[in-house]
Amino acid sequence: MRRFTADTASPDVIVDELLNGDGAVLISGLFSTEDIAEARALIMKHSEQADTVTHFQGAAEEEGKLNLQRRVWNLLAKGEVFSRMAAHPVFMDVLRKFLGTEFIMGSIAANRILPGGPGQEPHVDYPYWDFYSPETHPIGLNGSFPMNAQVSIILDPFTEESGATAFVPGSQKELRYPKEEDGFYDKCERMTGEPGDVALFYGVAWHCAMPNNSDHDRSAVLINYLPKWVKPLEDMVGALPKSFVDTASADMRQLLGLNYPYPEVLDAAEAGNTEGRK
Numbered sequence: 001m002r003r004f005t006a007d008t009a010s011p012d013v014i015v016d017e018l019l020n021g022d023g024a025v026l027i028s029g030l031f032s033t034e035d036i037a038e039a040r041a042l043i044m045k046h047s048e049q050a051d052t053v054t055h056f057q058g059a060a061e062e063e064g065k066l067n068l069q070r071r072v073w074n075l076l077a078k079g080e081v082f083s084r085m086a087a088h089p090v091f092m093d094v095l096r097k098f099l100g101t102e103f104i105m106g107s108i109a110a111n112r113i114l115p116g117g118p119g120q121e122p123h124v125d126y127p128y129w130d131f132y133s134p135e136t137h138p139i140g141l142n143g144s145f146p147m148n149a150q151v152s153i154i155l156d157p158f159t160e161e162s163g164a165t166a167f168v169p170g171s172q173k174e175l176r177y178p179k180e181e182d183g184f185y186d187k188c189e190r191m192t193g194e195p196g197d198v199a200l201f202y203g204v205a206w207h208c209a210m211p212n213n214s215d216h217d218r219s220a221v222l223i224n225y226l227p228k229w230v231k232p233l234e235d236m237v238g239a240l241p242k243s244f245v246d247t248a249s250a251d252m253r254q255l256l257g258l259n260y261p262y263p264e265v266l267d268a269a270e271a272g273n274t275e276g277r278k
């Protein structure tokens with residue numbers, strides 16, 4: 001996995017890595033120590049109880065460990081630091097190239113795995129996070145253009161021991177769900193990093209969180225970005241106060257999907273108003 005800094009994170013080079021290289025890159029130096037500490041403290045506070053839905057729980061249910069992987073959803077409502085993270089200029093530049101200039105955000109949530117917590121099953125989050133039910137999606141898997149990008153902002157040391165995300169370099173070119181016989185665990189690399197580092201990957205690459213065998217928590221802010229016409233996982237506009245939406249920056253309005261008018265009641269659309277339409 002190639003490593004970049006804020007200065008070397010060229011959109012062209014990173015997009016090429018995502019499509020034709022390993023399918024994942026690591027970028028460091030985008031966030032201050034204070035921002036990372038603040039984000040982590042908010043996530044710890046909001047995940048004291050394991051009472052939110054989560055997905056990809058691996059063997060946790062059989063092992064009675066469902067409380068050891070916790071999600072904190074709707075992070076935009078939980079601290080201004082998360083808005084700055086979501087709309088970081090480096091993400092905006094790279095993703096405008098990768099997903100189109102009007103790309104949106106599908107979800108911003110934290111994944112916290114406590115010590116002893118289980119890993120997930122290897123999966124893809126493409127074309128949508130629920131592709132584990134392929135029959136509910138169109139036949140085949142089209143990779144001629146990307147339909148998502150995943151950002152993982154690392155908040156605790158991500159080591160092999162603490163369960164740093166595993167992925168198979170180059171697997172984004174397979175365009176299929178990983179199978180048992182693919183030998184995921186023999187081929188995988190780990191997205192190891194320090195608090196503040198960012199793993200950016202193409203969600204069709206085979207990946208999963210790994211078990212946390214360390215003595216500390218393992219949390220990351222997971223942001224999912226989508227082309228403008230893909231339905232987001234979280235209803236962020238519905239969950240945010242009106243004041244947040246009213247005062248959102250231009251980039252944040254784009255991320256919330258407010259620039260794209262469809263679906264729209266076109267019967268009621270003003271005649272002669274061609275804004276956003278041809």
Ligand SMILES: O=C(O)CCC(=O)C(=O)O
Pocket residue numbers: 055056111125164165166207208209210220222
């Ligand atoms: O937390 C991680 O390491 C990865 C999480 C993930 O891939 C997911 O929930 O889809």
Ligand SMILES: [Fe+2]
Pocket residue numbers: 123124125207208
């Ligand atoms: Fe995933």
